Amino acid sequence: MTRQMLIDAVGDILREDGWRGLGVNKIAFRAGVDKKMIYWYFQSYNNLLRTYIKSKDFWIPVFEKFQSEGAELDQELPDFIRSIFTELFNVFYTEPEMQTFIHWQISDSRPVLREISEEREFQGAKIAAMTDPHFKGTGFNFRAVLALILGGVYYVVWHAKMNQTSVCGIDINVEKDRLDLIRSIGQIIDLVWDAAGKEVA
Template identity: 40%
Template sequence: MDKEYKMVRKTTEGPIRNKEKTRLKLLNAVGEIIRTEGYKGLGVNNIATKAKADKKLIYLYFESVDKLVEAYVRQKDYWETFSEGIQILIEEHKGNFGKDLASKILVDQFNFFLQAEEMQKVILWEISEKNELMREIADARETLGNELFKLTDPQFENTNVDIRAIQALLIGGIYYLVLHAKSNGSTFCGIDINEQTGQQRIINSLKQVVEWTYNEAKNQKKDL
């Protein structure tokens, strides 16, 4: 009985392991191409060659090249990391209307994007051409952002502090500062974020802007 069980187990688990191994190879190939060649290198033949896999497996496991790329981007995208635990985060930070969470998200995003070479290329792709896949991913980020704003918006009601506009400027600033520094290595406003001291200045300022924003809203509500 034990021998029969072991034989069945081997034959059923083997294909599953092979499938996951091949899926991972294809996903890793997408990342390597984005990092070294940019999004224009994401053709079916190039991906299959990098993965050392039959290109038919792309369609078998992901249905299309676009869905393979989407799977890769979603597993690497910073904002996707919040998708599963978003309601828990909201509950945990209700006490101060997401003030601490807002700082943490911005600082973590800055640190993540600074190191994530593939995602730097993905953001460049998003802003350089009209693309349905990139639009879907951007829209998914917006949906997640709206969930987080449900936590922060009440703090800013009946004030002239526009938390959404401020967050847009901060997040956009993070993207631009990192892309600028990584593209040509130059400073911005005399700050070099390729150096630890420059990175810390940005982190401190992100926290400071969030602090000012919440304090201003709080003070305005006191005067009502």
């Protein structure tokens, strides 16, 4: 129970004060426990942060599903990729904590955040590698396309949630624009995938 209270306290502070509000004393105070409990349950402050982020990270269950299914995916590869990025948008749009800790990870150079980012990249590369044969010799770099979609999702959501503003006239706080953006993610993936197929043919 105390362990979960400490994890929850990290999330509470992130939502209310951002990552700059975090600290051993503040987390312990918010959880209502002695700060020694952080070291008892997590061995270090960084390990508490690591545990919290991994408990909230959209990508962890994606990688776990991929590892369990591997090449035996229950859908075609482009459909699988499309479903990942569509769900990423839906989760990122609705989860303030994930919005905050991803922003934290690109704004702070502390080792624990870099470690988590590198692990996410390492696992994601295994999925991206499955798409490489389809694009070999086509002149298309599908990984670059996915990087642009990923960055675009984060950027558009941050604008909508933090500043209540639109990007290129798209305001995802409006349902129509939100659905248009989701549809466009799939269209971009399909268009590039199909174009590469025609290039080989």
